[in-house]
Structure formats: C-alpha cells, structure tokens
Amino acid sequence: MDKICKRILEKIEIQDFFDRISPLNTADFNSVLLKLFLLRTAKSSPQKVLHTFRENRFVAPGSFDPIKLLQLELELLSMTSKAGITNKLLSPVAPIGSCSVFGCVNQNNVLSAVRNVEVLSDPSNILAIMLANDILNNQIDHTRCTHYATTTRVVRGQKWEGENSYAHFGIFCIVSTAKDKGSYLCEKELLKHHLQFYDNLVQRRYHRKMTIVLRRRTGYTAYEDFFEEMYSVIKEVFPGTPVSVDLKSENNNYYKGINFKIYVQKDNEQIEIGDGGFVDWISKMTRSKKNRCLISGLGLERLLLL
Structure with a gap:
C-alpha cells in the first residue's frame, strides 16, 4: 500500500476501509461514490470551480x-x-477497466468515474x-x-x-x-x-x-x-x-x-x-x-x- 493510502487510513481510523468497500456489488459501489461526490460538490462554490479550472491540467483547452x-x-x-x-x-466514456484489464496501462493513468465507467483513454x-x-x-x-x-x-x-x-x-x-x-x-x-x-x-x-x-x-x-x-x-x-x-x-x-x-x-x-x-x-x-x-x-x- 502506498504512503498516501496509509495516511488516509490513519486519518479516518478505519484500517480495513478499502477491504470493506471494494467487494461491494456494482450498484452499491456506485451509490457510495455518488454520495461522496454529492457531499463534496455541496461544499463547493462558483469561485472554487473557477479555481479548479485554472489549476487542473485535465480541463485546460x-x-x-x-x-x-x-x-x-x-x-x-x-x-x-x-x-x-x-x-x-x-461515447466519451468506456467500461471501467477497458484498458487496464487487458494489461495496457495502470488504472491510475485512467480517469475512473462513477456508474462503472471511465473517461475514454x-x-x-x-x-x-x-x-x-x-x-x-x-x-x-x-x-x-x-x-x-x-x-x-x-x-x-x-x-x-x-x-x-x-x-x-x-x-x-x-x-x-x-x-x-x-x-x-x-x-x-x-x-x-x-x-x-x-x-x-x-x-x-x-x-x-x-x-x-x-x-x-x-x-x-x-x-x-x-x-x-x-x-x-x-x-x-x-x-x-x-x-x-x-x-x-x-x-x-x-x-x-x-x-x-x-x-x-x-x-x-x-x-x-x-x-x-x-x-x-x-x-x-x-x-x-x-x-x-x-x-x-x-x-x-x-x-x-x-
């Protein structure tokens, strides 16, 4: 496990968090992700969206x-x-794992999304x-x-x-x-x-x-x-x-x-x-x-x- 994940587990004090979440069926797993994104965006603002546009290399034209x-x-x-x-x-999205499952790339180099899809790579x-x-x-x-x-x-x-x-x-x-x-x-x-x-x-x-x-x-x-x-x-x-x-x-x-x-x-x-x-x-x-x-x-x- 990488250092970032270890730090997160220590912070939330749930050492088996990933082991609990990853076995969920597709519908339940997506529900968890949707809820997390809903909570995150509820705390955002137009100014924060603009800041993300300026700082995030994935959205640069x-x-x-x-x-x-x-x-x-x-x-x-x-x-x-x-x-x-x-x-x-x-479609601009593909089934989750459409590249990594075939051994082409690491899933971390793909933009994974909710609803069992990833951004087309x-x-x-x-x-x-x-x-x-x-x-x-x-x-x-x-x-x-x-x-x-x-x-x-x-x-x-x-x-x-x-x-x-x-x-x-x-x-x-x-x-x-x-x-x-x-x-x-x-x-x-x-x-x-x-x-x-x-x-x-x-x-x-x-x-x-x-x-x-x-x-x-x-x-x-x-x-x-x-x-x-x-x-x-x-x-x-x-x-x-x-x-x-x-x-x-x-x-x-x-x-x-x-x-x-x-x-x-x-x-x-x-x-x-x-x-x-x-x-x-x-x-x-x-x-x-x-x-x-x-x-x-x-x-x-x-x-x-x-």
Missing part, C-alpha cells in the same frame, strides 16, 4: 485550431469509408470490444476481414512534458479482425490494409513518403519466423518505403509479434505520427485463439504539425 482539427477528422473518416472501413462514433480498446461483441452476436462475417475506425479525443493521466503536450488529445485509429487462416495469411492481409491506408494518407495529403520502423515482439510461438514473414510482406508491398528493424524480442504486454511505428519527415526532423501492432484482446474476449486483431492509430495534433 488545447491550442490547436478546432476547425483544422475537425477538417482533418472529416478527411480521415472519408478516406476510411472509401477503403472499406466502417466508421464508428464512440484509448479508442482502440473500445473498437476491439465492439468487434468482439459483434463476433459473439454473429453480426459480422468473421471468415472475412472486418475493419472499424474512429476519431475521438482521449484523456490520459500521465503527465506529459514539452510544448503542445496536453492531458487530452485527438486520436484516429483502425482496429481490424479476422479468423486465422494459417501460414500467417490473416495477419499479412490485415497488416497490408492498415499500412496501405497510411501510405495513401501521407502521399495524398502531405505529398511525402512515410518511414516504417518495425520492432519484434514476443507473443507468438515462433515469433522470430512471424516477424520475418511480416517484414517480407512489407518490403514486397512497399518497395520504395524506408523500413528499419529493431530485433530486440521485447515482451511489453501490449503488442504481439510485431509493432510498427510510422514517421514522416518535416524539414530535417523525423516526426512520429502513429504506431500499431497485433494484440490478443479479441481472442481473450471471445475465448478463441484463432481470432486475430490488429490495431493502429495516429495522433491528430501530430498530423497538424506537419
């Missing part, structure tokens, strides 16, 4: 032109529609949840590739440093799934679809070439062979695209087999605009190891910097 940002989102979603990708409009998780739900409800033909995309703002608890760093920012992402066909044919098809979309975006909108950095990850039984297969298909499909590799076989509890990063050059600087890779989220939710999932995303504000 962004500095980018909202018209340019919305125009970019419209262009991206128009491109996905033409590429056979289904666009989804997400990663749309790729939600799109994967939607795909898993549609698979189990037989709403998609899982023998073929299915692609969902969205643009949204997210809020994250990490404190970012540097210019144009905010607790909230815009993300575009694509999440795709299909059933394993053997010989990594499914993974090759998904990977080509994602990278072809980004290659088209960079050439069409910015009249430049993207650079790809591939990182080898564990997670596949023959992960070294898997990486070589993915690398080969990228070199075949994108012969004029610079591709570099990082062969350190890192297990980061996130990507499986391969992780790619996309860079675009501006002046003399290579700017990272996005990344992606394979994850096991859909296979876990559907309890089928044959269900593959590829996620990728771009930072909207990073694109506006180009």
